[in-house]
Amino acid sequence: MTIFEELMMDAEQLPDGPAKLSLLEEAAKIADEAGDIHQGYKARLEIVDAANWSGYPLKVIAAYSWMLGKYDQFPNEFDAFRLLWRYKWIISTVAGFPEVSRQQIEDMLADMRRRFLEHGYSERTYLSCEYSALLTLNEIEDAELIFKKFRQMDRDGLSDCLACEQNELVNYYNIMDEDELVIKYAEPILNGKMRCSRVPHLTYSMVMMPLYRLGRIEEALQYQKKGYRMIRGDISYIWGIANHLEFFAHLDLAKGLGIFEESIPLLSEVEDSESRMVYYTKSAFFMKKLVEADVPFMVKLPKALTDQQSFGSFTDLQKYLVNQALILAKLFDQRNGNSGNYEWLESLEIW
Amino acid sequence: MSPSNEYRFQVNLSGMIDILSNHLYSSPNVFIREILQNATDAITARYQHDPSHTGKVEIELTGGGETPVLMIEDNGIGLTEAEIHEFLAMIGHSSKTRTDQLPRETSSFIGRFGIGLLSCFMVSDEIVLLTQSVQGGPSMEWRGRPDGTYSIRQLGSQLSTGTRIYLKCKPDYEEYFDHEFVEELIFYYGALLPYQITLKSEASGIQVLNEGMPIWLSNPELSRTHKEEVLLLGEKLLGSTFSEFIPLTTASGKTGGIAFIVPHTVALNTKRAHRVYLKQMLVSERAENILPEWAFFLKSIIWTQELQPTASREQFYEDESLERVREELGGCIRNELMRMAQTDPGRLENLMVLHSLSMRALAAEDQTFYSIIYRWLPFETTFGTKTLGELADKEQVLYYTPTVDQFRQITHVASAQSFLVINGGYIYGQELLEHFPEIRPEVQVEQLNPEDVSLVFTDLTLEERSQYYDFVHIADAVLQRFRCQAQLKRFKPNDLPVVFIPSSDSLSLRSLERAQESSTAPFASILGSLSSIYNEAAYSNLYFNLDNPLVRRLCTVRHAEALAVSVETLYVNALLIGHYPVNQQEMKIFNQGILQFINWGMTLFDHKLGGEYS
Numbered sequence: 034m035t036i037f038e039e040l041m042m043d044a045e046q047l048p049d050g051p052a053k054l055s056l057l058e059e060a061a062k063i064a065d066e067a068g069d070i071h072q073g074y075k076a077r078l079e080i081v082d083a084a085n086w087s088g089y090p091l092k093v094i095a096a097y098s099w100m101l102g103k104y105d106q107f108p109n110e111f112d113a114f115r116l117l118w119r120y121k122w123i124i125s126t127v128a129g130f131p132e133v134s135r136q137q138i139e140d141m142l143a144d145m146r147r148r149f150l151e152h153g154y155s156e157r158t159y160l161s162c163e164y165s166a167l168l169t170l171n172e173i174e175d176a177e178l179i180f181k182k183f184r185q186m187d188r189d190g191l192s193d194c195l196a197c198e199q200n201e202l203v204n205y206y207n208i209m210d211e212d213e214l215v216i217k218y219a220e221p222i223l224n225g226k227m228r229c230s231r232v233p234h235l236t237y238s239m240v241m242m243p244l245y246r247l248g249r250i251e252e253a254l255q256y257q258k259k260g261y262r263m264i265r266g267d268i269s270y271i272w273g274i275a276n277h278l279e280f281f282a283h284l285d286l287a288k289g290l291g292i293f294e295e296s297i298p299l300l301s302e303v304e305d306s307e308s309r310m311v312y313y314t315k316s317a318f319f320m321k322k323l324v325e326a327d328v329p330f331m332v333k334l335p336k337a338l339t340d341q342q343s344f345g346s347f348t349d350l351q352k353y354l355v356n357q358a359l360i361l362a363k364l365f366d367q368r369n370g371n372s373g374n375y376e377w378l379e380s381l382e383i384w
Numbered sequence: 385m386s387p388s389n390e391y392r393f394q395v396n397l398s399g400m401i402d403i404l405s406n407h408l409y410s411s412p413n414v415f416i417r418e419i420l421q422n423a424t425d426a427i428t429a430r431y432q433h434d435p436s437h438t439g440k441v442e443i444e445l446t447g448g449g450e451t452p453v454l455m456i457e458d459n460g461i462g463l464t465e466a467e468i469h470e471f472l473a474m475i476g477h478s479s480k481t482r483t484d485q486l487p488r489e490t491s492s493f494i495g496r497f498g499i500g501l502l503s504c505f506m507v508s509d510e511i512v513l514l515t516q517s518v519q520g521g522p523s524m525e526w527r528g529r530p531d532g533t534y535s536i537r538q539l540g541s542q543l544s545t546g547t548r549i550y551l552k553c554k555p556d557y558e559e560y561f562d563h564e565f566v567e568e569l570i571f572y573y574g575a576l577l578p579y580q581i582t583l584k585s586e587a588s589g590i591q592v593l594n595e596g597m598p599i600w601l602s603n604p605e606l607s608r609t610h611k612e613e614v615l616l617l618g619e620k621l622l623g624s625t626f627s628e629f630i631p632l633t634t635a636s637g638k639t640g641g642i643a644f645i646v647p648h649t650v651a652l653n654t655k656r657a658h659r660v661y662l663k664q665m666l667v668s669e670r671a672e673n674i675l676p677e678w679a680f681f682l683k684s685i686i687w688t689q690e691l692q693p694t695a696s697r698e699q700f701y702e703d704e705s706l707e708r709v710r711e712e713l714g715g716c717i718r719n720e721l722m723r724m725a726q727t728d729p730g731r732l733e734n735l736m737v738l739h740s741l742s743m744r745a746l747a748a749e750d751q752t753f754y755s756i757i758y759r760w761l762p763f764e765t766t767f768g769t770k771t772l773g774e775l776a777d778k779e780q781v782l783y784y785t786p787t788v789d790q791f792r793q794i795t796h797v798a799s800a801q802s803f804l805v806i807n808g809g810y811i812y813g814q815e816l817l818e819h820f821p822e823i824r825p826e827v828q829v830e831q832l833n834p835e836d837v838s839l840v841f842t843d844l845t846l847e848e849r850s851q852y853y854d855f856v857h858i859a860d861a862v863l864q865r866f867r868c869q870a871q872l873k874r875f876k877p878n879d880l881p882v883v884f885i886p887s888s889d890s891l892s893l894r895s896l897e898r899a900q901e902s903s904t905a906p907f908a909s910i911l912g913s914l915s916s917i918y919n920e921a922a923y924s925n926l927y928f929n930l931d932n933p934l935v936r937r938l939c940t941v942r943h944a945e946a947l948a949v950s951v952e953t954l955y956v957n958a959l960l961i962g963h964y965p966v967n968q969q970e971m972k973i974f975n976q977g978i979l980q981f982i983n984w985g986m987t988l989f990d991h992k993l994g995g996e997y998s
């Protein structure tokens with residue numbers, strides 16, 4: 034067996050994450066050194082998947098760009114469907130970096146649309162990506178229109194699985210603040226009728242606050258318990274973990290503090306700025322509640338954080354988190370050309 | 385709803401049989417399991433009448449090549465005429481009982497009996513059952529057919545207590561009546577049944593098929609003194625040769641067994657297969673959920689009296705009692721490994737080598753386990769392979785690199801200076817090392833950033849600094865366009881002229897840049913934007929070794945072009961030696977540099993030769 038094959042086989046046995054990615058990257062490097070584009074492509078296909086599911090968006094983008102470049106150079110050598118399928122992940126990934134301009138996102142969407150149509154797919158999947166990009170760009174009204182258009186079209190081969198689409202529906206009503214509709218559409222996921230490898234992990238974190246607001250606290254707690262177990266320690270779900278912090282800010286500060294201690298070290302691994310912003314914002318909100326409740330300052334903080342700055346109180350931490358959230362919100366707002374993120378932070382009253 | 389508008393729908397029996405054979409059971413093989421189960425239940429029920437009763441099951445194959453007939457006879461409790469009618473009624477009723485949780489208790493023995501018998505129609509078009517109840521009354525004969533009709537009659541003679549079933553082979557199902565097949569299946573399902581099972585045939589006479597449950601299996605702690613027998617049964621039941629095993633028991637004493645250590649490396653995503661016997665009868669050989677996830681380097685034989693099988697009877701219900709059992713059995717494995725660590729560390733060490741991936745995965749996930757076995761975990765270091773125990777005993781601070789590449793890049797520098805560095809780049813290495821202080825708080829673990837290696841470089845004296853200031857200045861300017869700085873130091877080994885030390889960000893940046901080179905327009909532009917994330921922090925360093933003769937000479941070169949080409953060429957050379965990806969621009973520079981040197985060399989050569997001969 035060649036070293037390439039050995040690395041690929043070892044990688045196959047591992048769960049998605051840094052260990053697997055380092056083997057795959059090594060394999061890609063060996064393929065490149067040997068000038069073998071097929072092996073290089075094969076390794077990168079795996080990198081895109083593993084990095085996407087374990088929360089390393091820059092790796093996703095780098096590997097995917099390479100693949101797309103090779104595909105354009107040798108269109109008959111590689112499978113188009115598998116390539117296009119992954120394009121869906123790229124749009125929202127790319128939009129999560131404020132360094133990428135609005136124009137660049139729009140160009141990429143146009144490129145995606147052209148490719149999908151050229152390969153005989155309908156506009157539907159493209160619309161779902163446009164919708165998610167518009168959400169990140171904070172163009173909520175446009176997003177709403179596109180979402181409706183997307184839901185009216187027939188599914189095709191590039192559509193996400195039914196459970197994922199249902200989950201997106203739940204997310205949509207979450208954004209629209211329609212608590213009752215959130216619960217209604219989450220129902221088939223919550224009762225186990227719809228599921229896939231990514232659902233219901235995040236669904237649980239999306240129904241906790243609506244249930245709490247509807248006074249259905251027992252259910253909310255039950256889903257909190259189930260949901261947190263599925264996503265704890267996983268940087269690709271950091272956004273969902275932030276929701277658990279928000280939930281416990283209202284309900285149980287001690288439990289929330291445990292989640293904060295467990296999740297704040299993860300942040301140094303999170304590349305994507307949008308997720309970081311959400312986490313900083315919701316944990317700042319949580320800190321504020323700790324300060325208000327006058328909880329004694331006893332918290333385990335990661336070295337990466339205390340190296341930067343020393344913290345003597347929860348107020349210090351709150352200030353730090355607010356500041357980080359604001360820096361990112363400002364970057365995004367500049368890129369987006371609106372003030373949506375700043376307004377969101379303000380509405381949550383995190384300072 | 386009034387009873388007058390309640391109806392009963394008809395169940396088509398042959399349709400049911402089809403459903404059973406195609407959906408509920410994985411293959412017709414299960415008819416053997418079902419008739420054995422019926423016999424077992426009947427014998428168990430009789431024990432409750434008469435605890436001194438000795439149960440037995442006799443199976444006979446007759447009919448040779450013509451139409452084979454399988455007869456199975458138990459000396460269990462038997463059925464009365466009323467019970468026979470009842471169990472047939474129960475077949476129709478079975479849809480009313482919770483089929484996903486087939487009750488196994490003796491109280492519902494009859495209901496269960498009916499369903500099990502149905503599976504015989506998968507291989508036979510007629511079932512004949514002769515029975516004599518322990519409660520007395522006449523002996524009865526029942527004949528059932530797959531269309532759902534049956535006849536029943538009293539026999540003239542009195543049979544001994546128990547039940548006898550005759551199955552006549554259906555055309556095309558002969559292989560299920562094959563002697564070897566029947567023998568194998570009976571052993572397969574019934575090897576641990578606590579009564580004797582014999583198989584009789586014209587060809588082979590009478591054979592005893594099982595030996596019951598060995599004492600060391602019902603009391604697994606005893607297995608340690610029956611090693612040979614244990615390994616033999618493992619081989620017989622699990623089909624591989626083992627040399628090591630771990631006894632399993634729960635505190636309640638209601639679950640137990642033997643976990644055999646697989647003698648070869650097992651892939652992490654291999655389906656865990658454990659053979660589980662419920663009340664001594666095989667339920668499943670694919671039970672994945674009875675041991676913890678991480679126990680995939682084990683194959684086990686487990687018996688239980690406390691768990692509920694699912695409808696397909698191949699798994700157990702994920703409920704609290706399963707969770708408890710799984711935790712306790714996992715505890716047994718952990719304790720055994722701990723025991724091994726104390727009494728027989730060599731064995732544990734072998735185990736670590738063989739199942740290193742699983743051990744690492746488990747340790748990364750489970751701190752208690754990690755704290756037990758860390759001592760034997762091997763790591764590659766600049767001083768060769770060492771176990772984490774050795775390292776922790778000797779060093780106060782453990783330095784490691786997070787990737788294999790970084791390890792390779794600094795290994796020659798570090799080892800020449802007797803600097804111990806651990807390669808944390810292999811699977812789970814980094815995770816394990818990072819969490820190490822949690823189990824050995826007195827040991828510090830530091831990730832070695834490549835730039836830290838410069839700590840072991842010797843700085844120049846002030847004099848040297850001013851002496852070589854020009855060289856460093858020029859080299860720095862040359863390297864600027866690679867976002868690299870020149871540093872002049874002294875370090876070992878002397879024969880190494882330069883070392884390239886990237887910052888971790890500069891590595892990520894390099895990979896983005898390489899992707900950019902080969903991508904299409906919208907992507908290339910985005911990659912360009914993303915590179916800006918790294919730009920500021922991404923300065924790497926090229927260290928020149930003043931102890932190296934070549935570098936010494938280089939420092940005195942006054943020819944600006946020659947110096948620039950040398951620095952550039954050494955830079956790319958350092959990248960290549962360090963296994964760093966080289967981009968197109970750098971490769972071009974390297975090639976041009978070589979050509980330039982050849983050119984200069986030739987010129988010099990011409991010049992000299994010309995001088996001598998002219």
